[in-house]
Structures are given as structure tokens and as C-alpha cells.
Amino acid sequence: MLKKIFLLVAANLFLLAQVKSDSLKEKDYDITRYGAKSNSEVLNTKAIQKTIDAAADAGGGKVIVPEGTFLTGSVILKSNVELHIQKGGTLLGSTKVEDYTRLKRRMALILADHQENISITGEGVIDGQGRELALYIDSLFYVGKLEPRLYNRSRKRPNEGARPEIIEMVKCKNIQIKGVTIKDGACWLQTYDRCEDLVMDSIRVESDAYWNNDGIDVSDCKNVRITNSYVNSADDGICLKSHTEGCWNDNIHIENCTVRSSANAVKFGTVSRGGFKNVVIKNIRVFDTFRSAIAIESVDGGCLENVLVDGINATNTGNAILVRLGHRNKGDVGTLRNVTLKNIKVEVPFDRPDKNYELRGPDLSVLHNPIPSSITGIPGHCVENVTLENIEIIFPGRGNKGMAIIPLDRLDDVPEQETAYPEFSMFGELPAWGFYVRHVKGLKMKNVSVKAMAKDFRPAFVFDDVNGLNLQDIDVQGGENMPHIILKDVKVEYLSVDKKLLQQ
Structure with missing residues (x-):
């Protein structure tokens, strides 16, 4: 009797498995x-x-x-x-x-x-x-x-x-x-x-x-992971956008990706109506890219906050870092705060890095020297609480006064460009070859190294209207023998730099 029951159960189990197998098929x-x-x-x-x-x-x-x-x-x-x-x-x-x-x-x-x-x-x-x-x-x-x-x-x-x-x-x-x-x-x-x-x-x-x-566009999404991917695009590579007021990108994780772009490799914006919150970007390789390795922008009234960029290695890339708060829209000015960028190495060439693209991004319409990284707000609205740590950028140098010049006694001549499309080249000629910083509240730069491969008449750093500047372990190589850190309307929180680099 037990044997019959066992055989009947086994047969039923076989039929169930067969039905399940057919169902899966x-x-x-x-x-x-x-x-x-x-x-x-x-x-x-x-x-x-x-x-x-x-x-x-x-x-x-x-x-x-x-x-x-x-x-x-x-x-x-x-x-x-x-x-x-x-x-x-x-x-x-x-x-x-x-x-x-x-x-x-x-x-x-x-x-x-x-x-x-x-x-x-x-x-x-x-x-x-x-x-x-x-x-x-x-x-x-x-x-x-x-x-x-x-x-x-x-x-x-x-x-x-x-x-x-x-x-x-x-x-x-x-x-x-x-x-x-x-x-x-x-x-x-x-x-x-x-x-x-x-x-x-x-x-x-x-x-x-x-x-x-554009390679990948993510607009006003929540809980996003982009990993282990390769993007080669004639416009922005991986791009976070915000098209809808009252919505925003939240909890975004981008890691272990390689990007080649005739525009920006990884970008926030340009459309930034709602905003971006809680974004982590790690271990990104960038090459042959015309514009910025990382571009962080809020220009349409949105809120951009709590961003960590940890690990970018970029070669043959036109610009390292762009952080921009602007005001393209007619409504309230947005915010840009609590951003950390660390463990970043970028090599900037003298020539166009995207010259082998069939469709290259438009070249700049004005004469200019090599363009530095920049962190900029607008009058009355500062970028807030930015930390740069373990940053190494190699620039081409070769800046010369015959190409273009903004003297250090005319820093106010750098246009504000409040309503302009945000881009590393948006200001035209800039008075620094490494970093240009303006309208920022709370900036810490620790273990930041910039190197010019050839002479450049400009200083490495210009800080203009910065409240709460903290500089530690700043290294400047190349350029020319001159003060390389220029401070204008700056309230210093902490300075630990070689005095030979500094002019106040």
C-alpha cells in the first residue's frame, strides 16, 4: 500500500514538474x-x-x-x-x-x-x-x-x-x-x-x-544604479536632467563606467527645474572628451545637494571640473550645496581632444587661452559647502598675452553670465590656468595639485568673493615664477600653503 502511495506521489510530482516546465517554456x-x-x-x-x-x-x-x-x-x-x-x-x-x-x-x-x-x-x-x-x-x-x-x-x-x-x-x-x-x-x-x-x-x-x-539621460528619477557600462557619445555621456518642477533625481548611484564624449562625460543639467539630491558617482574613466570630465550645474531654479564624486581618471579631456549655479529661468534662483569631489586625476591637452569624432561639438567662437576648472555662483547667490580632496590636474600651459588677457587688476571684467548656458567655456578668457572660483561660501581644498606642462603667464588659482576658504596642501608646478594664489574679497577660514604661492 505504501509503495502504491509513493508511486502515486512520485507520478504527481513528475506531472507538476512537467506542467511547470511547459509553463516556463x-x-x-x-x-x-x-x-x-x-x-x-x-x-x-x-x-x-x-x-x-x-x-x-x-x-x-x-x-x-x-x-x-x-x-x-x-x-x-x-x-x-x-x-x-x-x-x-x-x-x-x-x-x-x-x-x-x-x-x-x-x-x-x-x-x-x-x-x-x-x-x-x-x-x-x-x-x-x-x-x-x-x-x-x-x-x-x-x-x-x-x-x-x-x-x-x-x-x-x-x-x-x-x-x-x-x-x-x-x-x-x-x-x-x-x-x-x-x-x-x-x-x-x-x-x-x-x-x-x-x-x-x-x-x-x-x-x-x-x-x-546623449548616451544616457536620467530625468527626475528615484533609486537609480548605472554600473559597469561603456558610453561613447557625440553629446553628453551620462547626463542627469530635471525637466519637471517639484520633481528631482534622488538616490542615484553611478559606478565603474567608462565614458568618451564630444561634450561632457558626466553631467548634471543643463535642464535643472526640480533638482538633484543624494547622488554618488564612483570610479569613472574618461577619455577623448571635449568638455568637462564632471559638470555639476543648477541653472533653472532647481535644488542640487548632497553629491559625492569619488574617483575619476580622465585623459585627453578638455576640462576637469565645472561647478555652476546660474539663473536661466525667470523664477527663483536655485541652490547648489554640499558637494564633495575627491580622488580625481585629469590630463588636459592643448588641442581638441575629440578631433577624431565624426560629429564634433561646436568650437569656441572667441580667442582664449587654455580654460581652467571653475566653481562659480552669481552675485547674491553662492555655491555652498564644496570640498575638493586629492585632486591632480595636469594642464598644457602655453597661455600667452597675445592670445587673450584679463589682468589681475581687472578681475571684475570677467562677465557674470548669469543667464547663459552653463559650460566650462562660458566666461571666455579667465585670469587663472588651474582654478577660477567666484561667489562661493564654504570651500575646502585639501591635497590639490595642479601642473602646467609649459609656461603660462596667469596664476594657478584665483579666488574672488569667497566666504570661508580653507586651503591645505596646495601644490603648484610649472606656470611661471609668481604668486599663484590670488585672493580678492576672500574671508579665510584656514590657510596652510607655501607663502611663496600666495598673494592677498
């Missing part, structure tokens, strides 16, 4: 089973969307893009669905803008709005064919099929809103982007707006296809 949804065709000119949008819908209707599942190339327009990702692109598989974006749609914001190849538990994974590729798509949109303007308001005549290209992104997710929760390669966008490659619990790991971004090719 049914959770995989291959797009070719729903009509998708590889390596053809057939548009697979309907077949891929049908596959996603089937998985979503069943309560969730994995939509598989197998080996092959599948042409598609916009598809909408839904809750509990994983879009898995296998090694050797490619989702190829259409080059016809008519094949794209938008949900509430911008057009994109992959869209999601108010969805939960969604993923894009695998070792395959999402290729936006951005240059071909953008040029097609451009051609529509000249035949009268693109509204003039969507075209920028001065820059001779379609506006950003007229060009689809590759990924756009809005107000989604529990997102994972892992392993995939995302390449060649017509605009920003991917935007995550007002999302929560976003994990991006081990992805590769490659896009020198067209203008505004």
Missing part, C-alpha cells in the same frame, strides 16, 4: 513565431508588438529577438515583459519617421509609459540608424512636409523633438537594462523620465551618428 515568446522576418526590408513593427502584447496578456514573459536583423518602427513595452535580444540579434530602427510614434512626450523606437517590471536584456544590439533617419527628416523640411517650427534654420537641422530617440520610458517602475548595445541615435539615445527603481548594468552605448546624441 510558454513564458518565452519568440518574435519569429508571431510573424517577424529577419534580414529583409519587411517592417516587423506589428509582429513585434503582437509578441509583446501576447506576453503581457499572459501576465508577463520574455520576448525574444533571436539571431538576425529585424527592421522595426516604434514598439510599446508593457508591464512584466522582458525584451531579450540574443547574441547576434539586432533590432534595426526604421529610417522613415512615419514608422515612429509617441506616447506623451517624444517619439522613440522603444516606448513605455506607466509600466512596471520591464526589462531590456541580452547580448544583442539596438541600432537606431540615426544618421539616415535624421537626414530623411531633414529632407522632409525642404519638400514642405515638415512643419517649420520643427526645424532649426540657424543650425540647419531638425529640432530635437522632430527626431526619435531609441528608448523613452516615462513614469515606469522596476526597470532593468542589462547587457545590450544601444547605438546610433537620431537624437538622445535613451531617456528615463520620472521613473523609479532603474538598474542599468553592463550596457554599451555607441553613437557618433548625429547631433544631440
Whole structure:
């Protein structure tokens, strides 16, 4: 009797396991089973969307893009669905803008709005064919099929809103982007707006296809991790934005990433309406980047606070550090406070570091000497509580008076540029070659070393309107034999520097 019971239980367990196994198999949804065709000119949008819908209707599942190339327009990702692109598989974006749609914001190849538990994974590729798509949109303007308001005549290209992104997710929760390669966008490659619990790991971004090719844009999101990824983009690499008043990026962690950019490597802003809180950035490698290795900006009324940047190694990069509080908007001035930057090493070249990009960022319109790092607020509104520790920056030197000059007795000639677009070059010529600091309250610089590889007539540091300056272990190499620390309207908290460096 016991033997019969044992056999019956074993049989039932086997059947349950078989049912479970079959159920798991049914959770995989291959797009070719729903009509998708590889390596053809057939548009697979309907077949891929049908596959996603089937998985979503069943309560969730994995939509598989197998080996092959599948042409598609916009598809909408839904809750509990994983879009898995296998090694050797490619989702190829259409080059016809008519094949794209938008949900509430911008057009994109992959869209999601108010969805939960969604993923894009695998070792395959999402290729936006951005240059071909953008040029097609451009051609529509000249035949009268693109509204003039969507075209920028001065820059001779379609506006950003007229060009689809590759990924756009809005107000989604529990997102994972892992392993995939995302390449060649017509605009920003991917935007995550007002999302929560976003994990991006081990992805590769490659896009020198067209203008505004931001690698990763995170706007007003909470609980974000971006790790172990490679970004090569013709615009900002990893960019935190804040488009919505009353919203902000909160609890953001970026670590172990490599960035190459024809703009800024890691950037806060430029759009900064709500703000940025509790951000940690660690162990970032930067190379061949035109603008700043790290740019921290609040210029649209937002609040930026509690930021830690620990570990940046940048070579062939146009600027090391930019910290800027500005006032582009017509409302209240924002805030920028409680920022720590440490363990940073940057090598700044004399020539353009992004010269090998096909689409390089616009060069500066005025003559200037090599531009220093800067920390600046505006009159009546200071950047507050900034710490720089263990910083080493190697500059090219070669500043000369025949190129441009702001004498030390005319420091007030440096323009405030309160409403200007924030950028390391925004002030034009600056009177220092290492650091220019103005309108700051509470600044500690400890173990900061700057080196000029050739002569430069300017001092290494200029501090103007700084309340609570703490300098310890400041090392200056190169430049010229002169006082290298200039203080104007400065209240000193603590100074421990070689007196030969100092002029008050």
C-alpha cells in the first residue's frame, strides 16, 4: 500500500514538474513565431508588438529577438515583459519617421509609459540608424512636409523633438537594462523620465551618428544604479536632467563606467527645474572628451545637494571640473550645496581632444587661452559647502598675452553670465590656468595639485568673493615664477600653503 502511495506521489510530482516546465517554456515568446522576418526590408513593427502584447496578456514573459536583423518602427513595452535580444540579434530602427510614434512626450523606437517590471536584456544590439533617419527628416523640411517650427534654420537641422530617440520610458517602475548595445541615435539615445527603481548594468552605448546624441539621460528619477557600462557619445555621456518642477533625481548611484564624449562625460543639467539630491558617482574613466570630465550645474531654479564624486581618471579631456549655479529661468534662483569631489586625476591637452569624432561639438567662437576648472555662483547667490580632496590636474600651459588677457587688476571684467548656458567655456578668457572660483561660501581644498606642462603667464588659482576658504596642501608646478594664489574679497577660514604661492 505504501509503495502504491509513493508511486502515486512520485507520478504527481513528475506531472507538476512537467506542467511547470511547459509553463516556463510558454513564458518565452519568440518574435519569429508571431510573424517577424529577419534580414529583409519587411517592417516587423506589428509582429513585434503582437509578441509583446501576447506576453503581457499572459501576465508577463520574455520576448525574444533571436539571431538576425529585424527592421522595426516604434514598439510599446508593457508591464512584466522582458525584451531579450540574443547574441547576434539586432533590432534595426526604421529610417522613415512615419514608422515612429509617441506616447506623451517624444517619439522613440522603444516606448513605455506607466509600466512596471520591464526589462531590456541580452547580448544583442539596438541600432537606431540615426544618421539616415535624421537626414530623411531633414529632407522632409525642404519638400514642405515638415512643419517649420520643427526645424532649426540657424543650425540647419531638425529640432530635437522632430527626431526619435531609441528608448523613452516615462513614469515606469522596476526597470532593468542589462547587457545590450544601444547605438546610433537620431537624437538622445535613451531617456528615463520620472521613473523609479532603474538598474542599468553592463550596457554599451555607441553613437557618433548625429547631433544631440546623449548616451544616457536620467530625468527626475528615484533609486537609480548605472554600473559597469561603456558610453561613447557625440553629446553628453551620462547626463542627469530635471525637466519637471517639484520633481528631482534622488538616490542615484553611478559606478565603474567608462565614458568618451564630444561634450561632457558626466553631467548634471543643463535642464535643472526640480533638482538633484543624494547622488554618488564612483570610479569613472574618461577619455577623448571635449568638455568637462564632471559638470555639476543648477541653472533653472532647481535644488542640487548632497553629491559625492569619488574617483575619476580622465585623459585627453578638455576640462576637469565645472561647478555652476546660474539663473536661466525667470523664477527663483536655485541652490547648489554640499558637494564633495575627491580622488580625481585629469590630463588636459592643448588641442581638441575629440578631433577624431565624426560629429564634433561646436568650437569656441572667441580667442582664449587654455580654460581652467571653475566653481562659480552669481552675485547674491553662492555655491555652498564644496570640498575638493586629492585632486591632480595636469594642464598644457602655453597661455600667452597675445592670445587673450584679463589682468589681475581687472578681475571684475570677467562677465557674470548669469543667464547663459552653463559650460566650462562660458566666461571666455579667465585670469587663472588651474582654478577660477567666484561667489562661493564654504570651500575646502585639501591635497590639490595642479601642473602646467609649459609656461603660462596667469596664476594657478584665483579666488574672488569667497566666504570661508580653507586651503591645505596646495601644490603648484610649472606656470611661471609668481604668486599663484590670488585672493580678492576672500574671508579665510584656514590657510596652510607655501607663502611663496600666495598673494592677498
